[in-house]
Amino acid sequence: MQLERDFFARSVHEVAPALVGATLLVDGIGGRIVEVEAYDQEDPASHGFAGRTARNASMFGPPGHAYVYRSYGIHWCLNLVCDVEGRAEAVLVRALEPRAGLELMRQRRGVDADRALCSGPGKLCQALAVTREHDGLALDEPPFELYATGEPVDVVAAPRIGITRAAERPWRYLLRGSRYVSRPAPRA
DNA sequence: ACCGCGATGCACT
DNA sequence: GTGCATCGCGGTG
Numbered sequence: 338m339q340l341e342r343d344f345f346a347r348s349v350h351e352v353a354p355a356l357v358g359a360t361l362l363v364d365g366i367g368g369r370i371v372e373v374e375a376y377d378q379e380d381p382a383s384h385g386f387a388g389r390t391a392r393n394a395s396m397f398g399p400p401g402h403a404y405v406y407r408s409y410g411i412h413w414c415l416n417l418v419c420d421v422e423g424r425a426e427a428v429l430v431r432a433l434e435p436r437a438g439l440e441l442m443r444q445r446r447g448v449d450a451d452r453a454l455c456s457g458p459g460k461l462c463q464a465l466a467v468t469r470e471h472d473g474l475a476l477d478e479p480p481f482e483l484y485a486t487g488e489p490v491d492v493v494a495a496p497r498i499g500i501t502r503a504a505e506r507p508w509r510y511l512l513r514g515s516r517y518v519s520r521p522a523p524r525a
Numbered sequence: 526a527c528c529g530c531g532a533t534g535c536a537c538t
Numbered sequence: 539g540t541g542c543a544t545c546g547c548g549g550t551g
Contacts, residue, residue, distance in 0.1 A: 410535070410544095
């Protein structure tokens, strides 16, 4: 079942865990989402925290669109924009379990192991060929496809990765037991 | 298993 | 000029 745009028209703290297990494709290439992080307007680690700029404009809505930015000058990172009354909220897609287009992913990534194809936000953008051209595009139109989970999903919450501010907030959500995440969840 | 570092773009909290 | 919502490599236990 295709996720509609209004799936995203609510708090990122509801949307982020609900996205674990969904299927994300870009031009038919992709897989099952196994790891995401939530970023909200009051979050010092969020690009939206300091207000709207040209770079982060698509993070301010409308919901159901992509926010793509360059990270560390090298990688691209893909966010799915949520929205509560004009606030900047988005889900960073951090890892996929590859399911469609594995051979093309291997070519784009230059590695063979399935586990190395989409196990990180920069990696999955390279595997799915997501770039600035995708910034602001609607998620329910080509080249994007987004499908709801078919089965019940066991989601684990953990602290976010790679940030220096508000690093303690447990807003990273993982599919329990998945070997395709960027890093395993801390031991409980 | 850990840790350090270089690559590289671009907005500055 | 500095600091990242990163990655992969090469060093050391």
